[in-house]
Amino acid sequence: MDAVELLRLTLRYIHLIGFALLLGGFAVQYLSGKLRINSAMLWGAVLQVATGVLLSSPWPGVDHTYPKIGVKLLLAVLIAVMVVVPRKRAEVNRGHFIGIGAMTLITAAVAVFWR
């Protein structure tokens, strides 16, 4: 494996850690019944946009599906705004909070099923 491929796979690895932080942070708050934005969700949402954009640059030997990337970028930016704006509130509306979790799951489904 060359250095460029190692860098791409490292970014993909961090992208998956960002997903784990975002969904894991959401699950912990949802199951505890206290619907607030925690720092795992905050870091996860920001990491997803940053690593996703880097992963979408032209890498040797990688063919991107740009409509899929566009849909993911739109969903991820919406998630990030919904996480960053109310991050200091003690609690957010139930609909807002569930929207973050649902959009995270939809974005992961787009990543996996859109070929």
Ligand code: HEM
């Ligand atoms: C909450 C937001 C996001 C979630 C939950 C998410 C989830 C995922 C998952 C689960 C994978 C692995 C799919 C697989 O290997 O089959 C993936 C890969 C990828 N994501 Fe995301 N993603 C998000 C945001 C983004 C954004 C904003 C972009 C680009 C602007 C992006 C671009 C990519 C690319 C290019 C890959 C492929 C990496 C590879 O195959 O080497 N993602 N994403």
